[in-house]
Amino acid sequence: MIIVVQIQLAIYPAILLGALILLKKHNIKGPVVGLFQAAEEIGEGAKRLMDADFLNKFNIVSGISMHVNAKLSLGKLGYGKGKMFASNTSFDVAIHGKGSHGARPFEGKDPINIAVQIYNVLNSIVAREVNVFKHNIFSVTSINAGDAYNVIPETVTMKCSLRTYDEESRKYLENRFWEVLKGMERVFNVKIEYTIHSFVPSLVATPDFVDNLLDLAKKIIPLDQIDSQPAVKYGSEDFAFIAKDLKQIASMSIGAGPDKSTPYLYGQHNSKVLFNEEAILYGCALQSWWAMNISKEM
Template identity: 30%
Template sequence: MTIIPEIASFATDLTAIRRDLHAHPEIGFEEVRTAGIVAEALQSYGFDEVHTGVGGTGVVGILKGTGGQGRTIGLRADMDALPMDELTNLPYRSTNAGRFHGCGHDGHTTMLLGAARYLAAKRDFKGTVTFVFQPAEEGLGGARAMIADRLFERFPCDEIYGIHNSPMLALGEVGIFPGKAMAGASFFDITVKGRGSHGARPHDSKDPIVIATSLSQSLQSIVSRNVDPMLPAVLSITKIHAGSAYNVVPESAELGGTVRFFDDAVGDLVARRMREICAGAAAMYQCEIDIDIRNVFSVLENHPAETEAMRLAAVDVVGDAGVLTEPAPMMGSEDFADMLQAVPGAYCWVGHGGTMPLHNPGFILDDEILPIGASLLARVAEMRLAAG
């Protein structure tokens, strides 16, 4: 492994930054403290421009090389935490109840700050590096908010790159491959409006719990009986809420969940069948059923040339044996996909030690990943903007 020596020399500083961010997590579009730390750090590194409030709480830093005018490379990290409690008991655990960096975005932010510090001190490249610190990746549309705020019109990029930590890979392994790499996703909410009654007189009701559980079963048949089995798709109901007393049939019930897909036509098919099933159930049970389906993530597709560029940068940092290029698409989603639809680029996974998966209340990010990720981001920018 060849971590950039300058980055290795301030690795302890990166750990301190990451642990401070971890102790003070902020969820999407609330990253005021985090954005302030990022902006202050970029200014202290001597950045040419620092812009705040992009897409809500996003930060964009502009760094020009000493090699003169040239192309522009974008580097992106997400900043938001998850709306969940942390159960790690770490000395630097979350101090904000119901807020937890259970996906490692504190690490992503820190890695990009590490690359920023190194590149700002060296500036040995031709062109510009644009650093994009994005809010609200966890399903709230932070990438789309930045794009709607004219991110790429105000700060044009020829290419853009992003990374994500992965406890599923060993420390020092990097996974990168071209094509469809992460699923598109929709979230949905269904409200069943029945008629309540005494629990001892269910015949007086239009029981929304019976209707909701029937809907749950029916919706599960969409993937198995409507979607081509050669096209991956997932429909998961993750929430059912109804009732407040032992002897009351409630007036309504609510279901919620997610749909995942690698083909937009499949996503559209699933959404159409969901609406048809809900309409049919409403007619059958003589009740009202409202369904709201929201596309929140596009399919993440890596561009071939930029994927190769990121692979070469990864080889430079972790060695050829540490770079995994066998396609292994994930059903997880990532809103960097929207940036890749606007600008060519690539996204990779960087491994670290750990036994808990992402989004688990016991998830722990290994700080040894910080100089690796920072070196990878810095190297891809340097290699793509090499003066020669």
């Protein structure tokens, strides 16, 4: 059985609903499951489904997910092959030092200084200990410390994100980060807490399956309406929890720019993002067409 997945914004489930209506109208013969995925943005929806044995319940072996992409011109079909979305390990670091007056730092254990050292060392490990062509990305997205000019705080908290496309690199880096933080504890004689907040695996699209979908797409849309090159996304996608247990997986995107030759300047996760709702028509047509043809092969 094939699963067709729609995720994120309101425009997305509209596409899947339209595709399912078309499939019913044309009396599709093969088995298809439409998944209106909840809690995608917080990385919990797909994992909950897997914990409930969703795939085995419906005997699902193949999956097609679709995003809407405002930075592609209207109706443009985007896709990925192989490594497409990075894994994401989100973790917290809490440094418990000893507060002191800003004029007498020698009386305390400055957690801000330690946070700076941690920031530099973790970035150095990513830059120098793993192959740069494996695309490992580390970011510190928040450092929360004191709020006075003359007081060194007791505690500093850091929010961090590690993204990789390679499981070996991810495991290596997570282990090295742990070693660094435990070493910093000993060096500075403070308590450092390391807590993994959430994890999303990487998403790998099946090249042969994607090629099959592209060949099918060429039968109903012009060739110039298909991206010439596969995309590699820097972000993460919680559909990866489902994808890792499927035999065939494709992650596609449909352009929602203002017209067929122009993309919008802003994309997802930007407060200025716009979506052309005409993209719904293109998405419905492609999803129903793929499901109708692929299900016949199962």
